[in-house]
Amino acid sequence: MSRDEKKAESRRRILESAREVFFRDGFMKANLDEVAEKAGVAKGTLYRYFESKADLYVAVLTRNHEIFHDLIKAASEQGDNAVDRMRSIARFYFAHWLDHPDYFQIFWAVDNESVIGELPRAVIDQISSFWELNLNVTHGVLEDGVSSGELVPCDTWEVANVLWEVANSLIESDNTKARRQIRRRPLEPLYMHAIETVMRGILVEPTRIQLSPAQPMRETRAS
Amino acid sequence: MSRDEKKAESRRRILESAREVFFRDGFMKANLDEVAEKAGVAKGTLYRYFESKADLYVAVLTRNHEIFHDLIKAASEQGDNAVDRMRSIARFYFAHWLDHPDYFQIFWAVDNESVIGELPRAVIDQISSFWELNLNVTHGVLEDGVSSGELVPCDTWEVANVLWEVANSLIESDNTKARRQIRRRPLEPLYMHAIETVMRGILVEPTRIQLSPAQPMRETRAS
Amino acid sequence: MSRDEKKAESRRRILESAREVFFRDGFMKANLDEVAEKAGVAKGTLYRYFESKADLYVAVLTRNHEIFHDLIKAASEQGDNAVDRMRSIARFYFAHWLDHPDYFQIFWAVDNESVIGELPRAVIDQISSFWELNLNVTHGVLEDGVSSGELVPCDTWEVANVLWEVANSLIESDNTKARRQIRRRPLEPLYMHAIETVMRGILVEPTRIQLSPAQPMRETRAS
Amino acid sequence: MSRDEKKAESRRRILESAREVFFRDGFMKANLDEVAEKAGVAKGTLYRYFESKADLYVAVLTRNHEIFHDLIKAASEQGDNAVDRMRSIARFYFAHWLDHPDYFQIFWAVDNESVIGELPRAVIDQISSFWELNLNVTHGVLEDGVSSGELVPCDTWEVANVLWEVANSLIESDNTKARRQIRRRPLEPLYMHAIETVMRGILVEPTRIQLSPAQPMRETRAS
C-alpha cells in the first residue's frame, strides 16, 4: 500500500470509529481515547487528520449528509406522479434508516447537542445547507405536482417542511423510545400513513388515498 | 419570612436557575457552579434539595411536563368540533411556547440527551407517562370527531402521534435554527398550516379547509 | 424527666451512636450526619455537647478505656499465684471482647488512625495514660510472681509489655481477618496458649505448664 | 533517557512519593495532589499509571510485601538450630524496620484502614497471601526444631502466629508512641527479649536461654 493509500485508510478508519462512538454517546460524552483505539491509531494521530473533537464531529456529519443526499435525489425520480414519487422518497429514506440507524442518530443529534454554540459559523452554514438540499428535492416533487394539477395550489415550501419534519420526528421518536425501552407503536405503518395523510391533505382528489382503518394497539418492545 | 418559606424559596430559585442553565447548555455541559450562583446559594446547598445533577435535571423536566399537561387539557375542551378543538390545542401550545421557550427546550432535550442511559428506570417511565398523557388528550379529540362523522374512520392513535410529532418537530426545528442563526420561514403560519393540512387529510369533507396559497419566502432572522 | 436528665440522656445517646459509627467506619470515614440521626438529635445538637468531631471521638475512647480498666483491675485479683492471676486477666479480657467487640475496635483504632496528628497534646497524653494504667496491673502481677519465687528474675516491664501486645494483636488480627473474610485459626485457644507460652518462658519450673500438642488446622470462616 | 526509561522513572517516583504520603497520612487523608507534586508530575499523570487512589495504594503495599518476603526467606536460612534461625529472622526483620520504617507503617496500615471494605476481593486475598507466605517461613523453622528434638512438641502454627504478632505489634506500638511523642522503653531489647521469652517457652531445655534481668526504666523520647 502506498503512503497516500495508508493515509486515506487511516482517515477512513478514524471516521468510522468516530461515527460509532458519537452515535452511541453523543458529542459531549464521546471519548477520543476510545475513538483512537477503535480506529487502531494513536490518540495523537487523530490530530493529524482533524483539528479538534468538534472538527472530527463535523466531518462525520458531513459524510452522512452527502450519503443521504445522493440517495434521496435518486429516489425522488422514481414514480409517475407526485404521490408516487413522494412515497418512493419516503420508502428509501425509511429503508436507509433500517440499514444504517447510526447515520440518522448523528444526523439528528446535531440539532440537539449543545456543541453548536461552539462550532464555527462556516460549519453551521454548511450543515444547514445540507438540510436545504434535501428539502429542495422534496419541494421539487410537490411543485411538479401542483403544476400538473395533481395537487391543490398550496405553499409547497411549507408542505415540504412538514413532510420532512414528520418523517424525521417519527423515526427519531421511535429510536428514542427503543433506546429507553418504552413501549411504542410499530414504526413502519405509522411512518407511511403519516406521509399518506399529509399528501391526502393536498390532493385535488383526496379519495385517491384510502387511509387505513383503526388498528388494535400492537405494541413493540425494544429488542 | 419563616424558615419553611425560605426553604421553599430556595428550592424555587434553584429550579429556576437550573432550568436556565440546562436550557442553554444541555445536561452534560451545564455547570452546577453556575446554577448555584444564579440561584444565589452555595454549591453545597444544591445537594440539600437534589441528590445529584441528574436528579435536579429530572425535577426541572417534571415541573415542565406538569405545566404542559394542565394547559393542553384545558385547551382541548374549547371548540364545537374536532377541527376547532384541535386548532385550539395547537394555538395554546404555540402560545405557550412563545411565552416559555425554555420550557420546551428542556422538554425535548430529554429525548436526545445521552443522560437517559444513566437515569433510573422509574424516572424514564415517569417522563414517558407525561408524553402519553398529552397524547391521550389529542387522541380523545380525534376519536370524538370520528364518532360524530366529522372525520373519516382512521387509526386515531396514529394520527394523534403524527400531529404531536409535527407540532413538536416544527417548533423544535425553528428553535434550533434560531439558536444557530440560520435563516428560516416564519414559524406561526408554517405550524398552523401543518396542523390544517393533516386535519384536512382526515376530514370527510376536505374542502372545509382551504389551504393557504404559496407565499413568497419571507425569511426570519434570529433576534 | 428533668432538664438535666434530658441532657444526660442526649449525651449518652450521642456517645452510643458515635461509638457505633466510629467503630464501623473509622474516624475519617465516619459521618456526623449519621451519628446525629442514630442518636435522634439534630446535627447542630452534637456541637452543644462536643466541640468537634475529634472531641467526640476522644470522648468515646475515654469511656471505653474507663470501662476496661475497672474490669482488668478486678480480674487481676482473682487467683493464688502469678500464672493463675494472669490467666484470669486474659480470660476476662477475652470474654469482654466477645461481649463488646466494638469497644475494642475503637480502642485499637486510635493507634492507627491518621487523626492523631491533629489531636491536642493533652488528649494524646490522656489516652496513653490509660494504656499505662492497664499495663501497671499486669506488671503488678508479674512483680508479685518474681518476689514469691514463682517466676524467674526478669525485666517485668518488658514481659508485661509483651503480654499486652500479644493479647491485643492476636485479637485485633482475628478481628481484621473476620471483617475481610479471610480464613483464620480459632482465636480462643490461640490466644490462651499464647499467654501460656509466654508465662512458661518465665516460670522457674516450666514443666508446670504443658503446652498443647499440634492441632489439625481447624479453620474458621467469618459469619 | 529513552521514552521507556522515562516512563519507568515516572512510575518509580510516583510510587515513592505515594509511599511517603500514604505513610504519613493514611489512605483516607492522603491527598493525591501532594503525591503528584512530590513526584514532580501532573495530577492527571497519576491516572496513567494507576487507575485510582485505591489502586495506587495497593501497588505500594504489594511492592513492600515483595521486598519483605525475600528478606525474611533469606534470613530464615542462617543458623544451625531453631533458636538461632529464629533470632536471625528477628534481627533481619528489625534491621529492615530501622532502615525503612515507612515500609512497615504501610504494611500494617492495611489491617486497620477502612479502605479494606472497598478494595476488590482479589486484592484482599493477595494481601493476605503475603502474610501467609511470611508465616510459612517461621512455621518451617519451628517445625524443623520440633523434628530435631530441640523444641517441645507443640502447635507450631500457633506459635508461629504468636511470634509474628509479638514482633509486629511491638514495633508498631513503638512506632505509634514515637509519632505521638509518648515516652517508651527502648525497642530493641524489648523486641529481642520477647522473641527469646516465647522461644524459651517451647524449648526442651529452657535453661539454654537466660532471660535478661530487670532493667531500670531507660526511657526514649522521639527524635
Place this chain on the structure above:
DNA sequence: TATGAATGAGGATTCATTCAT
C-alpha cells in the same frame, strides 16, 4: 509522519461546622 506520555483545567460531590430562628 506517527506516537503516546504528559498535561492541567474543570466539575461533581461530600461533610464538618456555623448561626439565625
Place this chain on the structure above:
DNA sequence: TATGAATGAATCCTCATTCAT
C-alpha cells in the same frame, strides 16, 4: 437550648489537547 438550613473548602477523577521523541 435545640434545630437544621446553609455553607464552601476540599478532593477525586476525566479527558481534550500538546509536544518531545
